[in-house]
Amino acid sequence: MAGSVKGYIGKQLRVDLTNRKFTVDQVDPKFLRKFIGGSGYGAKLLYDEVHAGVDPLGPQNKLVFSTSPLSLNRVPGGGSVIICFKSPATGGWGESRCGGDFGPDLKRSGFDFLVIEGRSHEPLYLAIDDGKPELRAAQHLVAKSVSEKSALMRRAFAHPKTSIATIGVGGENLVKFASVMVGHRAAGRGGAGAVMGSKNLLGIAVSGSQEVTVDDPDKLTSAISAALTVLKANGSTSSFRDFGTMGDMAGNDKSGDWPSKNWRSNSWGKGEELFEHFHGKNLVRNHGCYRGCPVACGRIVEVKSGIFKTPIHEGGEYETISAFTAFVMNDDVDVAVHCDYLCNEYGIDTISCGAMIAFAMECYENGVIDKIDTDGIELEWGNSEVLPEMVQLIAERKGIGDILADGVKLSSERLGGSSHEYAIQIKGLEGPAHDPRSGKALAVTYCTANRGMCHIHPVEGMAWDSGKIDWGMQEFGIPDPQKIDRWAEKGKGRVIKILQDGLAIPDVLSTCKFMMYCGLTLSHWAEILSALTGWDIDGAELLRIGERVNNLQRMINVREGFSRKDDRLPTRILQLPEFGKYKDEARCVINDIDGLLDEYYEARGWHRETGAPLEAKLKELELV
Ligand code: SF4
Numbered sequence: 252m253a254g255s256v257k258g259y260i261g262k263q264l265r266v267d268l269t270n271r272k273f274t275v276d277q278v279d280p281k282f283l284r285k286f287i288g289g290s291g292y293g294a295k296l297l298y299d300e301v302h303a304g305v306d307p308l309g310p311q312n313k314l315v316f317s318t319s320p321l322s323l324n325r326v327p328g329g330g331s332v333i334i335c336f337k338s339p340a341t342g343g344w345g346e347s348r349c350g351g352d353f354g355p356d357l358k359r360s361g362f363d364f365l366v367i368e369g370r371s372h373e374p375l376y377l378a379i380d381d382g383k384p385e386l387r388a389a390q391h392l393v394a395k396s397v398s399e400k401s402a403l404m405r406r407a408f409a410h411p412k413t414s415i416a417t418i419g420v421g422g423e424n425l426v427k428f429a430s431v432m433v434g435h436r437a438a439g440r441g442g443a444g445a446v447m448g449s450k451n452l453l454g455i456a457v458s459g460s461q462e463v464t465v466d467d468p469d470k471l472t473s474a475i476s477a478a479l480t481v482l483k484a485n486g487s488t489s490s491f492r493d494f495g496t497m498g499d500m501a502g503n504d505k506s507g508d509w510p511s512k513n514w515r516s517n518s519w520g521k522g523e524e525l526f527e528h529f530h531g532k533n534l535v536r537n538h539g540c541y542r543g544c545p546v547a548c549g550r551i552v553e554v555k556s557g558i559f560k561t562p563i564h565e566g567g568e569y570e571t572i573s574a575f576t577a578f579v580m581n582d583d584v585d586v587a588v589h590c591d592y593l594c595n596e597y598g599i600d601t602i603s604c605g606a607m608i609a610f611a612m613e614c615y616e617n618g619v620i621d622k623i624d625t626d627g628i629e630l631e632w633g634n635s636e637v638l639p640e641m642v643q644l645i646a647e648r649k650g651i652g653d654i655l656a657d658g659v660k661l662s663s664e665r666l667g668g669s670s671h672e673y674a675i676q677i678k679g680l681e682g683p684a685h686d687p688r689s690g691k692a693l694a695v696t697y698c699t700a701n702r703g704m705c706h707i708h709p710v711e712g713m714a715w716d717s718g719k720i721d722w723g724m725q726e727f728g729i730p731d732p733q734k735i736d737r738w739a740e741k742g743k744g745r746v747i748k749i750l751q752d753g754l755a756i757p758d759v760l761s762t763c764k765f766m767m768y769c770g771l772t773l774s775h776w777a778e779i780l781s782a783l784t785g786w787d788i789d790g791a792e793l794l795r796i797g798e799r800v801n802n803l804q805r806m807i808n809v810r811e812g813f814s815r816k817d818d819r820l821p822t823r824i825l826q827l828p829e830f831g832k833y834k835d836e837a838r839c840v841i842n843d844i845d846g847l848l849d850e851y852y853e854a855r856g857w858h859r860e861t862g863a864p865l866e867a868k869l870k871e872l873e874l875v
Pocket of ligand 1: 763
């Protein structure tokens with residue numbers, strides 16, 4: 252029976268914005284054991300319901316807000332929600348995780364899954380309170396910042412545990428890398444905010460007091476307690492708490508894992524200095540992004556004075572600060588913190604935004620665009636003063652910002668000339684702040700990640716071969732990273748297949764992946780999931796689910812026309828860096844990307860030439 256799986260509410264809400272109609276579906280338990288929730292459930296729903304060729308910004312695209320049984324505040328990492336959609340940035344599979352409490356609060360409102368369909372003719376927001384959904388007029392929210400929208404919506408709710416997700420001006424303007432924001436936490440990559448904007452849905456508020464039934468409460472308490480003990484004892488937990496993700500900046504610069512000047516180098520030499528400024532001058536305190544996080548890696552930051560004075564807010568992630576420093580050769584961290592704040596208020600992805608400005612700077616340097624195109628803005632490397640203005644132009648789609656708002660692939664097609672050489676992307680998604688010239692496993696990750704040039708969904712390859720993290724995956728056949736040469740290539744295609752399947756699991760469970768960096772393993776997740784649902788599930792079964800989900804997402808991409816030809820690293824990244832510590836280090840060069848991909852496809856059971864999953868593999872995974 253539909254609602255019979257414990258740990259789930261058992262219900263999915265569909266919101267048809269075109270007809271202003273709500274449908275409550277019971278969720279099929281067979282479906283749940285195979286795909287669980289998060290990015291797994293979202294992939295199954297989109298595979299079945301959003302057909303090939305659908306316009307990502309048209310009414311037929313769907314936006315799935317997806318939780319799992321682990322979406323509870325007391326589960327480590329349980330505050331997140333995963334949003335799944337066809338990506339306007341890539342035209343393929345889109346998923347994005349957002350921290351905060353939206354996941355558990357969606358469940359409290361009475362639903363495990365929320366599916367947004369159609370398109371409204373006028374701006375609306377959705378309110379769900381204790382199982383009762385309502386669409387409300389949102390004209391008063393138009394053109395407001397993320398904070399203003401959230402505050403205006405919050406006034407209409409008495410419940411103290413109301414979570415609010417909104418888009419910003421970027422989403423309203425269909426910037427292809429617009430975010431969905433929960434406060435200053437972002438579902439940033441891939442353009443979920445543009446999809447929500449295309450539907451004329453400006454916000455979603457969820458609240459309620461509904462509880463799931465737990466199969467074995469004592470077992471759950473002891474599984475959570477065991478997980479918390481592991482987290483407490485792990486050295487990475489205190490590092491994350493004390494230094495946040497910014498704690499990686501100096502080390503990444505030193506190890507050649509810091510893309511600089513639009514990927515012309517993998518190091519800059521200023522990582523330590525920039526981190527010291529951030530930690531000493533911008534950091535106010537650490538912060539847990541959801542109620543109860545045992546790691547609390549989030550940062551509360553500010554710029555105290557000067558022309559880029561910025562109020563106290565949540566931000567200052569490594570990726571963001573890198574995008575507004577090393578990507579564009581800006582050494583003024585205050586400006587980077589300010590740009591982070593602006594991106595969050597406009598609701599646009601910080602990584603893609605910084606990457607677009609770096610791309611524009613290289614176009615400017617090489618005469619593809621000039622001062623007339625930029626309306627007088629001097630887009631020179633390191634010109635920090637222009638960065639906030641560029642963020643604004645992109646979010647508001649004004650001037651040169653209107654071209655850049657379409658992402659680097661489309662922008663370079665429109666600008667022509669030599670700009671394609673500077674368009675660093677895979678499948679249309681701009682690259683983040685990790686460089687495979689520091690550890691070759693990341694080359695495979697980048698080529699084959701279903702959402703495009705992404706380091707973290709599903710796995711950071713270089714964290715294994717260069718960073719020496721194994722996430723407890725040696726029992727599933729990955730070699731001890733301590734014994735691995737970070738620059739070696741052979742064998743890493745096979746390892747990445749296993750790591751992708753394992754590290755997809757936090758996304759499938761809608762939990763925070765950092766818990767695995769701090770010691771949790773597939774077995775810990777399996778124990779918690781079994782206690783909640785009554786399933787007798789173990790780490791090996793989770794690994795299998797991760798494999799199924801990765802294949803299903805690949806099938807979504809394959810039917811949209813993606814193949815091996817799209818699993819390519821930009822040429823620049825295969826070569827020696829142009830400057831910096833590694834400019835003469837021949838081991839940085841990626842010599843045999845084709846060999847790595849051959850290994851990967853073979854391990855996956857995919858066609859060696861097309862990169863499509865073979866029939867036998869799909870049967871084995873019960874996908875056909
Ligand atoms: S570890 Fe950091 S990102 Fe993860 S849930 Fe906690 S505060 Fe949020």
